[in-house]
Amino acid sequence: MKYAMIHDMEKCIGCQGCTIACRSENAIPDGYFRLKVKMDGPHGEFPNLNFNYVRHSCEMCEHTPCVTVCPTHASFMDENGIVDINANLCVGCLYCVVACPYNARYVNPKTNVPDKCNFCKHTHLKQYGEPACVAVCPTDALIFGDLDDPLSPIFSYLANKPFVTNKPHLGTKPKLFVVPNKKGGIKL
């Protein structure tokens, strides 16, 4: 299995349902985040204004800078393609936090170990087969699936929509695919 996610920015309305679901599902301490949806905008000329809603979370890179730099294998990729952290092995050097190009990791003040999105591996995914953010999204802007399974909804979605990944020049091959907002103009 190789879990992946799509964030469809065309459908996303920035309601923050996903971020709140993530907080409660994973008991994220106040002031810290596994998931943010940032508003970017407004773009365009009145009255044709629009916002982009940009998801910030672990992108589940295929080529993981965070795992490469970790001296103790505390940061690792599991058999399902989920990048995860083994708190027992972690020494807290924070090399992974600095190395993540997507600023996806924070240091949990309770455990002193870096923490980040793991597709609700131990919580919602385990119980219901999908992460909490995907379950609550009112517009179905989040699609979750398995890249090893051609029947997974993620396949037909990617086949029919143009998608991008973030910071492709870094060669990290994120498994978070983004369907960009077609509105808006050329930005120089």
Added chain:
Amino acid sequence: MNEIWGPDSATIIWHWPIALYLFLAGLSSGAMMKALSVEWMNKNKKAPWDAFVRAGVLLAPFSIIIGLIILIFDLTKPLNFYQLLITYNLKSVMSLGVLLLLFYTPLSLAYAIIRFRSTLEQSFLGGIVRNFGALLDFLERNSLWFGRLVFAIAGGVGVYTGFLLSAIQTLPLYNSPILPILFLASGLSSGIAACICFGLIFFEKEVSKDTTKYLLTMDLRVIPIESLLLFALFVGLYFQGGEKAVAAITSLTSGTWAGIFWICVVGFSVVVPSVIALTALKNHAYKVNFILLNSLSIMIGVFALRMYILYAGQIYLGT
């Protein structure tokens, strides 16, 4: 305005203890390499008991040990540090560094012990030292090869601190192949400066004028190389364009860290030593106070460089 997604967390993840560690590791490796080269330079191998060799072989183990203690206490889980010693990721520069230090720390300590053997044997540690007599005899007999090995590992320690940062792709100021060489060169210059300081203060009686002169010229020769490397670092970033060019320009022109770069890094490690060299030490006159001032200035400058790269690298992302 409060953004609905909440405050963005602070961008500084690695703080000053890391810079202090990088400084001490560089100083240790520089002092060791310098002590060994002074020893080798001394042709009639009979009297290597020169103040600077003593200062160097003492400084090397002490500064790396202090550095490592700082590093361990700076981990968010210091009690877990033994994991670093039992699990290795050979793709991680940090793991490779741990491996190097695992050899470097005891070997540099052993080198200091054989160089101070007679003093130690008369001290309260005499019993312990005598217990290792056979091993120390062996090392002493092969001290040339032992020294060469330690020299190579010390060089490794000097460059790895640079690779540690340069492995981080996203921070333009870190992610440069110049950084390891720059760290090696500046570590060497801080090591030489520390040896001069330490040697002049503590082993004053044994100081030889020739070695002081030699070391001083050695240190002054490192300065143009360091300046060139600094120049290459920023010009290199600038020519890569995009985010990297922006990061290079802003890190040199705006904010507190730009000031620290020009005043502390360039000022103390390039301008002050050059001025002292061109004026007070012009004829290699032996003026202790100016030599001390010169070394102190270089050390401050090298520490400032570590601080600058560490912080500016995390702040100026060019976006």
